[in-house]
Amino acid sequence: MASIIxxxxxxxxxxxxxxxxxxxxxxxxxxxxxxGPNGAGxxxxxxxxxxxxxxxxxxxxxxxxxxxxxxxxxIGYLPEERGLYQDVQLERALVYLCTLxxxxxxxxxxxxxxxxxxxxxxxxxxKKIKELSKGMQQKAQLIVTLAHEPELVIIDEPFSALxxxxxxxxxxxxxxxxxxxxxxxxxxxxxxxxEELCDRLVLINRGKTMLYGRLDEIRRQYAQPELIxxxxxxxxxxxxxxxxxxxxxxxxxxxxxxxxxxxxxxRDLVQRGVALEQFEIAMPTxxxxxIQVVQGQGELDG
Numbered sequence: 001m002a003s004i005i006x007x008x009x010x011x012x013x014x015x016x017x018x019x020x021x022x023x024x025x026x027x028x029x030x031x032x033x034x035x036g037p038n039g040a041g042x043x044x045x046x047x048x049x050x051x052x053x054x055x056x057x058x059x060x061x062x063x064x065x066x067x068x069x070x071x072x073x074x075i076g077y078l079p080e081e082r083g084l085y086q087d088v089q090l091e092r093a094l095v096y097l098c099t100l101x102x103x104x105x106x107x108x109x110x111x112x113x114x115x116x117x118x119x120x121x122x123x124x125x126x127k128k129i130k131e132l133s134k135g136m137q138q139k140a141q142l143i144v145t146l147a148h149e150p151e152l153v154i155i156d157e158p159f160s161a162l163x164x165x166x167x168x169x170x171x172x173x174x175x176x177x178x179x180x181x182x183x184x185x186x187x188x189x190x191x192x193x194x195e196e197l198c199d200r201l202v203l204i205n206r207g208k209t210m211l212y213g214r215l216d217e218i219r220r221q222y223a224q225p226e227l228i229x230x231x232x233x234x235x236x237x238x239x240x241x242x243x244x245x246x247x248x249x250x251x252x253x254x255x256x257x258x259x260x261x262x263x264x265x266x267r268d269l270v271q272r273g274v275a276l277e278q279f280e281i282a283m284p285t286x287x288x289x290x291i292q293v294v295q296g297q298g299e300l301d302g
Contacts, residue, residue: 003027003062004049008058009022009059017207018207019045019204019207020208021208022041024209026183029182032202033186033194034202035187037189037205040204041206042187043156063152074151075151078144080156084140090127090129091113098111111148124136134160139166151181152182155185158186186198195285219284223282226282227256227265227280227281227282228254228280228282230279231277233275236272240260241265
């Protein structure tokens, strides 16, 4: 069952078409990546999903149907822009915001304290929000997003301003939530985070859906006929099926001829007694695919 169904949504602001026929589905209990460069239409799409904006055309189903006030208490949303009360003490602000999501004050206070302990914010509980670092404010917003235990979480740039330790902590929390059946939509520019966390994704550029599906399938679709090989010693110059070889830090990136297969190359190396520490198909990174798709669309539009 899908937690989110987006069907052919469009949205214009004056003459600018921000979203142009975007469609995708997010399955219950998955961690889904919503990607795109700046100005691609991601945030507008999120605001349509959350019923902040009305689409000019198309439809959105959230948690089984149209958005309602009752459903908003079942959703956690972390916007990219910080929206905390700057002159209010941290703990007081977090407890108040959690009560707006349907928690009683006592439950909100307990959960906020648990999260502040986990995020190493307990010593700062009496400080005003404006006195906290950007990273601390980001962690505070994450607490507000998660403390009411939502069924659906939509997070825009969740790792912004976080150091590596806190980034890993947030990853762990997202994985824990997914393991409990929570549906998570993650919007980010950090492609390596998507590769690590997401099973499926949609890439939006210039308001249009450019890629949609499982990450492994998308990477295979864009894969070139290349191998990554790390031999124990050197690599022969005339390996069967290899048209060119590039060496970098002990690895070789081998480009295959049109008729060759990885098995042909491996068979030749084994028969010639070349010991291998690594032999794998060179799959493109999501960064490489992202650049190829976005630049390609720019060339087509131009």
